[in-house]
Amino acid sequence: MGHFHYPRHFGLLGAATVVLFLLSHWDLLSDSLLASFAINGALHALSLSLALRAPQKNLRKAAFIALAAALSVFTMYVGIIGLVLFAAVPGNGRLYMVLGLCSLSGAITYGSLIRIFWIRKFSPRLILGLAFLCLLATSLAFFARAYFPALGGWWLTAVWWFAFSGGLWFFDTHPDALRQPKYNAA
Numbered sequence: 001m002g003h004f005h006y007p008r009h010f011g012l013l014g015a016a017t018v019v020l021f022l023l024s025h026w027d028l029l030s031d032s033l034l035a036s037f038a039i040n041g042a043l044h045a046l047s048l049s050l051a052l053r054a055p056q057k058n059l060r061k062a063a064f065i066a067l068a069a070a071l072s073v074f075t076m077y078v079g080i081i082g083l084v085l086f087a088a089v090p091g092n093g094r095l096y097m098v099l100g101l102c103s104l105s106g107a108i109t110y111g112s113l114i115r116i117f118w119i120r121k122f123s124p125r126l127i128l129g130l131a132f133l134c135l136l137a138t139s140l141a142f143f144a145r146a147y148f149p150a151l152g153g154w155w156l157t158a159v160w161w162f163a164f165s166g167g168l169w170f171f172d173t174h175p176d177a178l179r180q181p182k183y184n185a186a
Contacts, residue, residue, distance in 0.1 A: 002173045003119050003172055004169075006173075009048060012051060016046070017154070020043065020157060024153060041068045041073070042065050044068065044110075064117045068110060078105045079101070083098055086098060100139060103131070104132075104134070106134070106160070107131035108131045111164075114168070122171070122172075126171045129171065130164060134164050137160065141155060141156050
């Protein structure tokens with residue numbers, strides 16, 4: 001069954017994607033990268049908080065949303081540092097490496113936050129599996145963005161959101177997904 005009501009979560013995520021598209025289309029966040037990343041983190045966390053199956057206190061939900069926004073801003077700074085660290089990498093290779101670094105670090109920190117707040121049995125192995133799923137999805141989204149200029153930054157965020165949430169749904173509803181089989185030694 002899972003810890004979240006996933007149809008509600010994906011519906012809210014779809015609505016958040018529309019909000020993100022409209023904000024980028026109207027250039028309301030183009031001046032502030034910091035606010036953009038914070039809003040991106042808060043929107044996904046809000047959609048998760050509103051989809052919880054078990055009732056939780058509003059203060060706990062608000063703390064989760066605030067910490068998710070802060071982690072999203074942290075991911076932005078990881079990207080800025082990555083741009084400096086990978087300065088010697090030519091062309092788009094640098095951008096793919098930094099995007100991958102941001103995608104992985106964002107998924108690992110956010111997955112850990114979900115583990116602390118909502119799903120105690122969410123193992124580090126599952127969080128890493130989720131992080132690699134996000135890495136693959138955002139890399140493909142960045143590749144697609146090169147061929148379709150109309151896709152903006154909102155596109156990368158939305159793809160990351162849906163990859164993360166799809167992986168979360170799978171690992172939350174199939175907890176044995178990454179367990180290694182135990183073989184009989186006899």
